[in-house]
Amino acid sequence: MGKKKKQVADKVRNKKKETDKKINPFEVKINRQKQDVLGRKISKHDKGMPGLSRSKAIKKRKQTLLQEYNHRFKSNKFVDKRFGENDATLSVEDKMMKRFVIERMRKDKHNKFSLSEGESELTHYGQSLSEIEKFDDPVISDDEDDEEEGRINAKLVAQEHFGGLLEMSNFESIDKRPWKERMEELISKSKKERHARQMEKEKSQEMTEKIDEEFKDVRFLLAAGMATDRLKTDEEIAKEEKEKLEKLEQDRIRRMNGLMEDNLPAKRMVLHGCFALDNSDKERFHVSYKDGKLLTPGGSDEDDEDMDEDNVSDTKEDSEEEDKDSGESDDGEDDEDEGGSNDESSESDSDSYADLDSDEAEEDDDKVEKSEGSKSKKKVEVADPVKAQKKQELMEAAKKELPYTFKVPDNYEELLDILHGHSDENQLIIIERMRKCHHPSLAEGNKEKLENLFSLLLQYYGDLALQEQPQFVRMEKLLRHLYELCQMSPVSSGQSILDQIKERQEEFNLICDKRNGKGLYPALDTLLLFKLVSILFPTSDFHHHVVTPTFIFIAQMLSQCPVSHERDVAAGLFLSTLCLEFVSMSKRYVPEAINFLHGVLFLASTKEEGKYEAVIPPFKPVGKHIGLLEITESLKTSTVKPLKLSEVLVTDMEKDALSNNEFRLSAISACVKLLIEFCKLYAELPSFWEIFSPVKSVCDKLPVKFYPDNLQSDIKELEKFISDHQHGIKKSLVIQKKKPKSLKMFEPEIEDEIGIKKSKKKRGTTRDFNEKQRMLHKYKKEFKGAMREIRKDTQFLARQQLHEQIEKDEDRKRKVKDLYQMLATQEGDYKAMKRAKKTGM
DSSP: OHHHHHHHHHHHHHHHHOOOOOOOGGGOEEOOOSSOOTTOOOOGGGEEOHHHHHHHHHHHHHHTHHHHHHTTTOOOOOOOOOTTTTOTTSOHHHHHHHHHHHHHHHHHSOOTTOOOOSSOOOEETTEEHHHHTTOOOOOOOGGGTTTTTTOOOHHHHHHHSGGGGGGGGGGGGSOOSOHHHHHHHHHHHHHHHHHHHHHHHHHHHHHHHHHHHHHHHHHHHHHTOOOOOOOOOHHHHHHHHHHHHHHHHHHHHHHHTTOOGGGSOOOHHHHHHTOOOOTTTSOOOOOEEETTEEEOTTSSOHHHHHHHHHHHHHHHHHHHHHHHHTTSSOGGGHHHHHHHHHHHHHHHHOOTTTTOOHHHHHHHHHHHHHHSHHHHHHIIIIIOHHHHHHHHHHHHHHHHSOOSOOOOOSSHHHHHHHHTTOOHHHHHHHHHHHHHHTOTTTSTTHHHHHHHHHHHHHHHHHHHHTSSSOOHHHHHHHHHHHHHHHHHSHHHHHHHHHHHHHHHHHHHHHHHHHTTTOOOOOOHHHHHHHHHHHHHSOSOSSOOTTHHHHHHHHHHHHHHOOOOSHHHHHHHHHHHHHHHHHTTTTOOOOHHHHHHHHHHHHHHSOOOTTOOOOOOTTSOSSSTTTTTTOOOSOOTTSOOOOOOHHHHSOTTOOTTTTOSHHHHHHHHHHHHHHHHHHHHHTTTOTTHHHHHHHHHHHHTTSOGGGSOHHHHHHHHHHHHHHHHTOOOOOOOOOOOSSOOOOOOOOOOOOOSSTTOOOOOSOTTOOHHHHHHHHHHHHHHHHHHHHHHHHHHHHHHHHHHHHHHHHHHHHHHHHHHHHHHHHHHHHHHHHHHHHHHHHHHO
């Protein structure tokens, strides 16, 4: 009994010694429930300690994941790479044989960079046996043919010599003839191969010699070839063009003022060239001078006068050629060429003045100008009236000649003054010379001048379209200059055109406000401005700062301008053509264009009394203009002509000038062709049938029997294309017959009978299904847990990498700081030593 009491006391005493660990209440997380239900068991997950769990997880990752991370670049595994060691199908003998073969193959490879001196290498007559055992047959020279006749190939050595053991598996296929017979056959084969190689070498040598001989025949053609000049830059080309025009302008002004070549100060080069002797007509004579003049055998200077007349006629011909070429060729070089030829002839014919110095020639020229100045003028005017008349004619021709340099006008009036009175070709030449003289690379400010020139030419382009007879030819030739100027500065050019578009759109909006939202189709200048936009800028961009506003303005016109005249039809067809051109690449849907073309066909269809066609504004189902394009008589023999801008879009045309069947046929044909193109463009749209079904219905109401055959075929093609591209007719929305189920409401379930516990088990399910659902739930739960653990592992590794990077940065900063400190100490010591030296001195 005593022992039992002692044991109980010990237990009590031990319990008192144990101290319970206190739990920090801030570390405990309690998952509170939304509703407290009596009798519900408390789950173990309702209360947790996330801090403790996190510390345990981190400690576990440090023991496992961190160790793997630290040893990621270390390897302490031994991999058995012996051949056939893990292959159970091979016997020990097979493994040994295969290893022996691999070892021999490795030994055959000679490492020429090996520096091992312990291994001895066997040689034979100064050659290594390892190289001789290869038994290769290299290409030998002619001198070594006699010494290498007995060489055999590597195949024989592999079969007959020591390498034969390597092919034990093919032992039965080895030739069993005597060794001597086999060797003789092999030697004969090697001789034949050597002979074939020698013949091939001789053949290649003969071909080389033949090609060398043929090359000698064409070598002289390459001797005269010289390297061409490098390609000039745009700046250099512009500078040369400007200098050329300035030189031509100086020559024109000189001719216009009557300053001929004979009135200019004489040069020795011209002196030599002016006296080219014609051996067929005149005899040779010694050159002699009197008072600075050349004396002929008769003692007169008639040859000089004849020479002057020839020069005048030559100069006149040159000026006429310059007028024809319009400044494109430099004719001022002709006199220098002629002078050069005369110089050569004079030097070859006479050597009397070959020793004259330039100083003597200049003194003679000064004497001539001082003593005979006034006398020579009177002689030209009085004694030679023919020469004076020619000179006057040349001056008049120079005055009529087009100048070569022009100033860029500051305003539109100056541009008109410059271009006034000139033909179309001369106006284009003037614009071309303006651009060449003011290229942006020549001087600062030229780019701004050319940008101003673009805006002026744009205004001039519109004025040409508003004349009584629009100048389409001049406008077409002006497009090149507009395009090149636009490419030179696209931003400024685009802003100029955009300002024009905005100005015209504001005018259109004012007209719409005055006419209750109804606009008027624009004049020809606005239509051609739209066309100019499609030429100067890309229309395939999703958004463009010029094309997009223009396109919106065109769509606005097509949707707000009612058709009350034939010209409105022509203008709308022109705008629809531009819409097709704008969206041909992007395939953007343009409902305004399709609606306008549908309305044009409505104007040409036959109307029934009491029935109205469903049309969309700006078209109306009733009114006096609904039959504007309707044809009531047979025109099968008529020819459908294309619409011309010069005929249908002139501003001041008469009201009934287009009210004829010829225009109606042309408009209907253009409308049908545009619809065909739009159908091809929108064929892949899922709403194709909804877009073009109204077009097909109105085509059935056209008086096709009155149309020509080609127009009838186009209409049939349009109808067939629309019918063949029905992507399935879509059903319209209808009311659902069955009443839809109401949404589940989150309301508490009220039990009428208290005490009866309903089973949560679903009725009608099998055991396998329940097991599958349980495993699926468990799989999802484990998958989520694994993803959560992987995410936490990634975060742990990221923190570890960040910690290592911070340590590296701190270590680097510490080392840099130590280096700076050491350098500062050295610098201080150096300065102290320097001060000590100064004080000691």
